[in-house]
Amino acid sequence: MGSAPGSHCAMATYLHAELLPVLLTAALAAQVPSTRMPLHDAVRTGNLAEVTRLLDDGAAIDAATLPQTRSQRDGGLTALMLAASLGEATLVRLLVDRGAALDLAQGNGWTALDHAFASSHDAVVAQLAKAGASITSHTFEIAARQPARLQVLFAVGADANAVNERGETALHQVAVLSEPKTLEILLAHGASWHAAGTADHRDTPLARAASWRLLPALRIAQARGALADPRLAANDRVRVLVAVLLDDEAALVQAIAAGAEVEWEDLGGATPLQAAAELGRAELVPLLVTAGAALAPRPGGRPPAVHR
Numbered sequence: 001m002g003s004a005p006g007s008h009c010a011m012a013t014y015l016h017a018e019l020l021p022v023l024l025t026a027a028l029a030a031q032v033p034s035t036r037m038p039l040h041d042a043v044r045t046g047n048l049a050e051v052t053r054l055l056d057d058g059a060a061i062d063a064a065t066l067p068q069t070r071s072q073r074d075g076g077l078t079a080l081m082l083a084a085s086l087g088e089a090t091l092v093r094l095l096v097d098r099g100a101a102l103d104l105a106q107g108n109g110w111t112a113l114d115h116a117f118a119s120s121h122d123a124v125v126a127q128l129a130k131a132g133a134s135i136t137s138h139t140f141e142i143a144a145r146q147p148a149r150l151q152v153l154f155a156v157g158a159d160a161n162a163v164n165e166r167g168e169t170a171l172h173q174v175a176v177l178s179e180p181k182t183l184e185i186l187l188a189h190g191a192s193w194h195a196a197g198t199a200d201h202r203d204t205p206l207a208r209a210a211s212w213r214l215l216p217a218l219r220i221a222q223a224r225g226a227l228a229d230p231r232l233a234a235n236d237r238v239r240v241l242v243a244v245l246l247d248d249e250a251a252l253v254q255a256i257a258a259g260a261e262v263e264w265e266d267l268g269g270a271t272p273l274q275a276a277a278e279l280g281r282a283e284l285v286p287l288l289v290t291a292g293a294a295l296a297p298r299p300g301g302r303p304p305a306v307h308r
Contacts, residue, residue: 037063037065038050038054038059039051039054039055039059039060039061039063039079040065040077040079040082042054043079043082043083043086043088043091044082044086046086046088046091048090048091048094051079051091051094051095052094055094055098061078061079061080061095061098061099061100062078062079062080062100062101062104063078063079064076064077064078064104064106065077067107075106075107076104076105076106076107077106078100078101078104078112079095079100080092080095080096080100080101080102080104080112081104081106081110081111081112081115082115083095083112084112084113084115084116084119084121084124084128085115085116085118085119085121086119086121087116087119087121087123087124088124089121089123089124089127092112092116092124092127092128093127096127096128096131100112102128102131102132102133102134103133103134105138105165108138109136109138109164109165110138111133111134111136111138111139112128112133113125113128113129113133113134113135113139114138114139114142116128117139117142117143117149117152117153118142120149122152125152125153125156126155126156129156129157129158130156134162135153135156135157135158135159135162136162136163136164136165137162137163137164137168137169137170137172137173138164139153139158139162140153140158140160140162140170140173140176140186141170141173141175141176143182144173144175144176144178144179144182145175145179145182147179147181147182147185150182150185150186151185154189160186160187160189160190160191161190161191161192161195163195166197167196167197168197169191169192169195169205170186170191171183171186171191171192171193171195171205171208172195172197172203172205172208174208174212174214177205177208177209177212177214177217178214178216178217180216180217180220183217183220184220187220187224191205192205192231193205193206193221193224193226193229193232194206194226194229194231194232202236202237202238204238206218206221206226206232206238206242207238208267209221210238210241210242210245210266211241211266211267211268212267213245213275215245215246218242218245218246219246221242222242222246227239227242227251234254234255234258234260235255235258235259235260235261236255236260237260237261237262237264239251239254239255239258239260240252240255240256240260240261240262240264240272240288241264241266241272241275243255243284244272244275244276244279244281244284244288245275245279247279247281247284249283249284249287252284252287252288253287256287256291262288262291262292262293263292263293263294271293271294272288272293273285273288273289273293273294273295276288
């Protein structure tokens with residue numbers, strides 16, 4: 001007996017609706033590994049015996065968690081990072097002795113030592129540093145708003161000019177430059193205003209502070225002699241913007257006389273002339289224009305200075 005007209009179509013639609021989710025789930029399960037990580041579970045519960053057993057059985061010691069969102073910044077947590085964040089010194093020692101990578105970093109740049117430091121487990125910080133873990137500018141950035149904690153890092157031999165994967169030092173970070181007390185401590189330990197990031201040899205902390213218009217930081221740099229430092233060339237273009245921001249006519253005249261460029265743009269796309277106009281530095285405008293600063297806007301740049 002034949003089926004009623006349209007029954008095959010209806011059945012196909014039903015099967016499609018019922019089976020598609022099942023098929024998709026099976027396909028995804030085949031491609032995405034399980035997020036459950038026994039080694040991490042054992043570390044999380046502080047189970048030394050289970051961690052030891054899992055490692056003896058061949059568990060991947062540096063296996064990292066998958067990101068929980070589309071951003072990679074929340075994934076990449078290793079067992080060592082987890083143990084460090086929990087302050088589990090015994091587990092940290094075991095993992096380090098078994099060869100856990102000390103300087104693996106998450107998407108946000110944090111290492112196991114950074115996790116220990118952020119969680120105020122200073123004994124673990126010292127333990128990891130003694131084992132050879134690096135202290136980078138990420139670590140200093142964590143302490144930006146806790147200047148007293150910087151002493152923990154210097155006590156274990158931290159270098160104030162340590163760099164991250166982009167060649168940036170602590171003074172390249174806006175969080176650090178925005179905290180005068182932190183800034184003073186780093187400078188007292190030898191932090192340089194003139195260390196250049198790897199991406200651009202002119203991308204120095206002084207240039208960053210000028211681009212972000214961090215006047216308190218620039219005043220500290222001026223008071224500490226950063227503008228008279230021989231590592232800053234007399235015609236370095238950052239001198240022009242710094243002079244404008246600090247409203248220092250004499251410094252601007254000196255920079256222009258030395259041949260400093262007056263048309264370069266800061267990180268926000270503003271020229272020194274536009275900055276002078278925005279800040280009301282009326283006496284500096286004629287000096288910049290005479291030195292060649294253009295009144296017309298650059299393509300894709302900020303509006304003309306007169307608009308400011």
